Amino acid sequence: MPRKKNNLPDTQRTMHVVNHIRSLIEDGTLQPGDKIPPEREFARLLKMSRASVRAGIGYLAAMGVMKVRHGVGTFVSDGPAEFSNASLGLMGALHGFQSWQMFETRLILESNLAALAAERGKEEHHAALAEEVAEIFAFVDSPADFLIHDVIFHRIVAQASGNPILAALMETITTALYEFRRKTVEHSIDLRESAEMHRRIYRAIRARDPVEARKMMEEHLRLAQTAQGKERSRARKSSKALLNHKTIQEALGSSAS
Amino acid sequence: MPRKKNNLPDTQRTMHVVNHIRSLIEDGTLQPGDKIPPEREFARLLKMSRASVRAGIGYLAAMGVMKVRHGVGTFVSDGPAEFSNASLGLMGALHGFQSWQMFETRLILESNLAALAAERGKEEHHAALAEEVAEIFAFVDSPADFLIHDVIFHRIVAQASGNPILAALMETITTALYEFRRKTVEHSIDLRESAEMHRRIYRAIRARDPVEARKMMEEHLRLAQTAQGKERSRARKSSKALLNHKTIQEALGSSAS
DNA sequence: GCTCCGAATGTGGTCAGACCACTTAGACAA
DNA sequence: TTGTCTAAGTGGTCTGACCACATTCGGAGC
Numbered sequence: 001m002p003r004k005k006n007n008l009p010d011t012q013r014t015m016h017v018v019n020h021i022r023s024l025i026e027d028g029t030l031q032p033g034d035k036i037p038p039e040r041e042f043a044r045l046l047k048m049s050r051a052s053v054r055a056g057i058g059y060l061a062a063m064g065v066m067k068v069r070h071g072v073g074t075f076v077s078d079g080p081a082e083f084s085n086a087s088l089g090l091m092g093a094l095h096g097f098q099s100w101q102m103f104e105t106r107l108i109l110e111s112n113l114a115a116l117a118a119e120r121g122k123e124e125h126h127a128a129l130a131e132e133v134a135e136i137f138a139f140v141d142s143p144a145d146f147l148i149h150d151v152i153f154h155r156i157v158a159q160a161s162g163n164p165i166l167a168a169l170m171e172t173i174t175t176a177l178y179e180f181r182r183k184t185v186e187h188s189i190d191l192r193e194s195a196e197m198h199r200r201i202y203r204a205i206r207a208r209d210p211v212e213a214r215k216m217m218e219e220h221l222r223l224a225q226t227a228q229g230k231e232r233s234r235a236r237k238s239s240k241a242l243l244n245h246k247t248i249q250e251a252l253g254s255s256a257s
Numbered sequence: 258m259p260r261k262k263n264n265l266p267d268t269q270r271t272m273h274v275v276n277h278i279r280s281l282i283e284d285g286t287l288q289p290g291d292k293i294p295p296e297r298e299f300a301r302l303l304k305m306s307r308a309s310v311r312a313g314i315g316y317l318a319a320m321g322v323m324k325v326r327h328g329v330g331t332f333v334s335d336g337p338a339e340f341s342n343a344s345l346g347l348m349g350a351l352h353g354f355q356s357w358q359m360f361e362t363r364l365i366l367e368s369n370l371a372a373l374a375a376e377r378g379k380e381e382h383h384a385a386l387a388e389e390v391a392e393i394f395a396f397v398d399s400p401a402d403f404l405i406h407d408v409i410f411h412r413i414v415a416q417a418s419g420n421p422i423l424a425a426l427m428e429t430i431t432t433a434l435y436e437f438r439r440k441t442v443e444h445s446i447d448l449r450e451s452a453e454m455h456r457r458i459y460r461a462i463r464a465r466d467p468v469e470a471r472k473m474m475e476e477h478l479r480l481a482q483t484a485q486g487k488e489r490s491r492a493r494k495s496s497k498a499l500l501n502h503k504t505i506q507e508a509l510g511s512s513a514s
Numbered sequence: 515g516c517t518c519c520g521a522a523t524g525t526g527g528t529c530a531g532a533c534c535a536c537t538t539a540g541a542c543a544a
Numbered sequence: 545t546t547g548t549c550t551a552a553g554t555g556g557t558c559t560g561a562c563c564a565c566a567t568t569c570g571g572a573g574c
Contacts, residue, residue: 014315018347040526048558050558051558051559052558054312054527055312055557059319060319061316062315062319063319063343063344065348068527069565070527070564071564071566072525072565073525081348083348083429084340086320087320090275090279090317091338093283094282094289094334094338095421101421105420108366112365163362164353165354165362166365172340269528270528296554297555305528305529306528306529306530307531308527312527325556326536326537327535327537328537329536330553330554
């Protein structure tokens with residue numbers, strides 16, 4: 001018979017580390033926000049080199065499961081679930097994602113999220129939404145703050161939907177869109193209309209009207225898209241060659257030096 | 258004034274590598290399937306240590322953008338776009354995803370994908386779908402093969418939708434579900450009904466009837482889910498305590514030693 | 515006593531060079 | 545021709561040192 005190789009060190013150490021940490025998370029030993037032991041100690045513990053441990057941690061960090069802070073430590077991620085933000089950017093570069101596709105995807109995700117939120121939302125969500133609607137109206141003249149509460153509003157809707165997977169997908173898309181929106185929202189003129197739409201969405205959710213919630217969310221996103229489209233087209237007058245394909249890179253990308 | 262630190266090496270080398278490779282992909286220098294230079298050479302080129310280069314490559318590999326083959330080389334990923342398969346598993350462990358949420362998400366994604374495919378599908382897609390429907394019918398008595406063509410069918414629908422982002426999300430979910438389905442499909446009895454549903458979906462798409470396509474897809478997935486639910490419940494009679502929460506780990510997880 | 519600065523400490527980030535493990539291809543022998 | 549073996553190429557791991565960042569804490573100066 002062919003030799004069975006080594007009986008132990010067949011798979012990569014990297015995955016060993018990943019699986020080890022996952023098991024710690026699964027059995028509750030590690031909670032979101034928790035700190036894992038220092039790399040040197042962890043390496044000693046798993047009987048492998050620090051380099052291998054770092055590979056495993058890097059893998060988890062790349063997927064957003066872990067958060068590494070230089071000089072402080074490595075922690076289990078505790079924010080809202082989402083796929084690594086850079087992920088969409090990289091994949092966009094690789095598969096040629098275009099901005100209209102991002103909007104379309106967002107439209108589908110958010111409209112369903114809104115409908116589900118209307119069906120399943122609890123009192124606490126209604127309260128939180130009301131809070132954010134108020135904030136949104138309060139900042140109709142401060143685009144930057146407006147956008148922040150806009151994002152929070154949508155995040156709460158996602159939470160209220162009761163489906164964290166769907167919420168994570170939405171979070172992934174909107175995160176990729178955020179930088180882009182932050183630029184265009186600055187020159188927006190009619191934030192009041194957008195605020196009003198948020199209010200209507202909230203009312204539909206509170207009234208437990210899935211159909212209305214979906215409809216309002218769709219309308220809201222369509223308005224937002226066309227508004228941003230206008231802003232964008234203003235900036236690219238001369239060079240119409242770089243179309244959406246270029247625009248998407250502007251929206252994603254970044255994070256360079 | 259405070260000293261400005263070093264003027265260059267402020268950010269991490271890892272991201273430097275990632276950005277470098279991304280730029281190579283964006284400007285077309287690197288195409289899917291292409292091989293990048295050996296780590297040692299790449300390190301010399303970027304004037305940094307091999308360890309740092311490996312960190313960057315590991316990052317990209319973790320997100321599925323690059324594919325590393327021991328003893329061969331590192332390549333740009335060329336399969337269908339999707340977020341790292343392990344990603345959902347890890348996030349599931351971290352945020353407590355449950356199986357019904359995966360089905361619900363899949364239902365939403367696929368029904369919209371089907372509707373879009375009906376609107377935008379081209380002749381080539383129709384032909385490919387017809388091909389797969391035939392294959393599916395041919396393998397109603399061979400669950401393993403049936404499932405393979407089932408997956409391909411849905412993948413083509415996703416392609417036909419013209420929205421690769423939505424397709425990538427779908428691919429992520431179904432990949433996570435695959436191992437799970439592979440087990441349950443073995444004892445399935447009425448694959449014929451499932452095959453028939455695929456045919457109807459195909460016909461609706463070919464007829465460019467978005468409403469019908471969406472409806473058929475929804476029905477198909479609902480049937481599939483309940484069928485799998487039956488299979489599953491048979492296996493867990495005694496221990497009803499571990500519910501969905503446990504089942505999802507069975508569906509994802511894996512890949513251990 | 516209080517404040518502020520700076521050294522000490524802990525932790526992740528990088529480097530260097532060596533060696534191991536896997537794949538492939540080419541040389542050589544049967 | 546065929547099969548085997550060796551060598552080269554490439555990723556995987558190890559070691560141990562040092563760098564960079566963040567926090568803590570003690571002492572100098574007020």
